[in-house]
Amino acid sequence: xxxxxxxxxxxxxxxxxxxxxxxxxxxxxxxxxxxxxxxxxxxxxxxxxxxxxxxxxxxxxxxxxxxxxxxxxxxxxxxxxxxxxxxxxxxxxxxxxxxxxxxxxxxxxxxxxxxxxxxxxxxxxxxxxxxxxxxxxxxxxxxxxxxxxxxxxxxxxxxxxxxxxxxxxxxxxxxxxxxxxxxxxxxxxxxxxx
Amino acid sequence: xxxxxxxxxxxxxxxxxxxxxxxxxxxxxxxxxxxxxxxxxxxxxxxxxxxxxxxxxxxxxxxxxxxxxxxxxxxxxxxxxxxxxxxxxxxxxxxxxxxxxxxxxxxxxxxxxxxxxxxxxxxxxxxxxxxxxxxxxxxxxxxxxxxxxxxxxxxxxxxxxxxxxxxxxxxxxxxxxxxxxxxxxxxxxxxxxx
DNA sequence: ATTGGAAATTAACAAATGATAATTGGGCTT
DNA sequence: AAGCCCAATTATCATTTGTTAATTTCCAAT
Numbered sequence: 001x002x003x004x005x006x007x008x009x010x011x012x013x014x015x016x017x018x019x020x021x022x023x024x025x026x027x028x029x030x031x032x033x034x035x036x037x038x039x040x041x042x043x044x045x046x047x048x049x050x051x052x053x054x055x056x057x058x059x060x061x062x063x064x065x066x067x068x069x070x071x072x073x074x075x076x077x078x079x080x081x082x083x084x085x086x087x088x089x090x091x092x093x094x095x096x097x098x099x100x101x102x103x104x105x106x107x108x109x110x111x112x113x114x115x116x117x118x119x120x121x122x123x124x125x126x127x128x129x130x131x132x133x134x135x136x137x138x139x140x141x142x143x144x145x146x147x148x149x150x151x152x153x154x155x156x157x158x159x160x161x162x163x164x165x166x167x168x169x170x171x172x173x174x175x176x177x178x179x180x181x182x183x184x185x186x187x188x189x190x191x192x193x194x
Numbered sequence: 195x196x197x198x199x200x201x202x203x204x205x206x207x208x209x210x211x212x213x214x215x216x217x218x219x220x221x222x223x224x225x226x227x228x229x230x231x232x233x234x235x236x237x238x239x240x241x242x243x244x245x246x247x248x249x250x251x252x253x254x255x256x257x258x259x260x261x262x263x264x265x266x267x268x269x270x271x272x273x274x275x276x277x278x279x280x281x282x283x284x285x286x287x288x289x290x291x292x293x294x295x296x297x298x299x300x301x302x303x304x305x306x307x308x309x310x311x312x313x314x315x316x317x318x319x320x321x322x323x324x325x326x327x328x329x330x331x332x333x334x335x336x337x338x339x340x341x342x343x344x345x346x347x348x349x350x351x352x353x354x355x356x357x358x359x360x361x362x363x364x365x366x367x368x369x370x371x372x373x374x375x376x377x378x379x380x381x382x383x384x385x386x387x388x
Numbered sequence: 389a390t391t392g393g394a395a396a397t398t399a400a401c402a403a404a405t406g407a408t409a410a411t412t413g414g415g416c417t418t
Numbered sequence: 419a420a421g422c423c424c425a426a427t428t429a430t431c432a433t434t435t436g437t438t439a440a441t442t443t444c445c446a447a448t
Contacts, residue, residue, distance in 0.1 A: 062336065062340045069339050071335065071336070071339050083328055083332050087325045087329055093336070116317070123318065124310075124317065126321055127321055130321065130324040131281045131324065134324060134327055134328055134331060135277060135282065137328060137331040137332060137335060138277050140335050141331060141334050141335055141338070142256065144335070145256055145265050146256045146258045146263060149435095168395070168396095169395075169396065170396085177338070177339070179435075179437085180395080180396070180397095181396090181397085182434090184397055184398080185435090187396095188397080362424095362425070362426095363426065364425070364426085372405075372406090373405075374427095375405085375406075375407080375408095375426090375427085376405060376406075377426095378427055378428080379404095379427090379428090382427080389448105391448085392446090392447085392448100393444105393445090393446090393447105394443105394445085395442100395443080395444075395445095396441100396442080396443070398439105398440085398441075399438105399439085399440080399441095400438090400439090401437085401438085402437075402438100403435085404434085405433085405434075406434085407431085407433090408429105408430085408431085409429090410429080410430100411426100411427080411429095412425105413424105413426070413427085414424090414425080415425095416422090416423085416424105417420105418422100
């Protein structure tokens with residue numbers, strides 16, 4: 001099966017493309033495999049590429065005082081990117097790591113942008129992609145503003161069923177913004193309540 | 195002086211427009227004055243308009259268990275919007291309130307989008323606007339992930355000098371994600387340390 | 389199957405934050 | 419200028435979370 005189909009489907013959610021246009025985009029594509037524990041982006045690196053996960057699981061994290069603090073998890077059919085590299089062309093302040101062996105379709109963001117002259121309608125798709133990203137980003141902000149750690153934990157389980165079987169609890173703990181010990185206590189409380 | 199000049203300058207940061215194109219955009223513009231304590235958006239309302247602050251000061255907040263929790267402050271030359279309305283055409287889950295008497299230039303987002311066929315280069319400007327928004331949004335996420343309340347407070351003072359003279363400390367407290375009492379203690383600690 | 393090592397849980401204690409209430413301070417109205 | 423109302427500070431106490439360490443559980447490698 002053609003891996004590229006999946007990202008095509010993803011793009012076509014946002015707008016239609018002719019086969020010829022699609023081939024132009026495909027010419028920028030690269031398939032990348034990342035081993036478990038290896039990185040798509042490291043701190044300090046300028047990475048202007050976006051990755052589309054064919055299979056596997058990733059996270060991004062900040063390194064603060066030697067501690068890894070997870071910001072987000074990504075799974076199949078999701079887009080991973082370091083916005084600093086893509087939008088600002090600046091060195092990343094975060095790491096993007098494969099939690100499992102991960103296969104990605106990689107597209108250079110600026111080169112993709114530069115195809116808009118050749119591909120009518122590409123701008124519309126990019127706008128839709130960015131809008132999509134904004135929605136996710138704002139939901140994450142809202143989750144910090146209005147939710148407790150326990151609520152964030154429950155939301156993660158709901159939004160990403162199965163994620164607990166894929167990643168360490170200590171990663172989830174920092175995603176939820178507590179220590180592993182506290183997450184353990186939250187889980188104990190929830191289990192008792194049931 | 196022409197208020198519309200300021201939003202034109204703002205847009206032109208992201209791309210050039212001819213006078214004719216600009217007039218087309220201007221035809222969508224509306225000047226809106228909002229009294230202190232009044233709202234640009236209320237919870238439940240579908241608002242697909244973006245506002246550009248000519249003068250004044252605003253904030254958005256969520257209402258949770260009767261508590262107002264501030265998510266962001268906006269000042270002159272910044273754009274205010276409820277992404278749920280603009281992007282998703284859904285009822286807002288938040289309020290946008292004028293903290294001071296505020297004058298806005300208001301543009302309907304979807305109508306603006308629909309001008310792309312008539313205005314070459316508008317899509318590029320919209321992309322730049324969205325990218326700009328993503329950067330701000332991700333910085334806010336990062337601030338929750340890697341910073342302590344004290345650090346968030348210091349960052350706000352640095353990024354928005356003078357904001358403390360414009361808004362109540364209780365608003366700042368919830369922005370920083372602590373109670374007013376705790377913010378007061380943080381301030382006392384900082385004053386002593388100096 | 390055994391074993392080594394890290395992750396998760398549990399317990400005990402320290403530190404920080406929240407909640408409540410009393411006091412002080414500042415701004416607005418009359 | 420006086421008085422009132424709400425915001426901000428301070429104090430006290432309760433609750434929660436972090437920290438450290440001990441114990442158990444889970445994987446992975448041999």
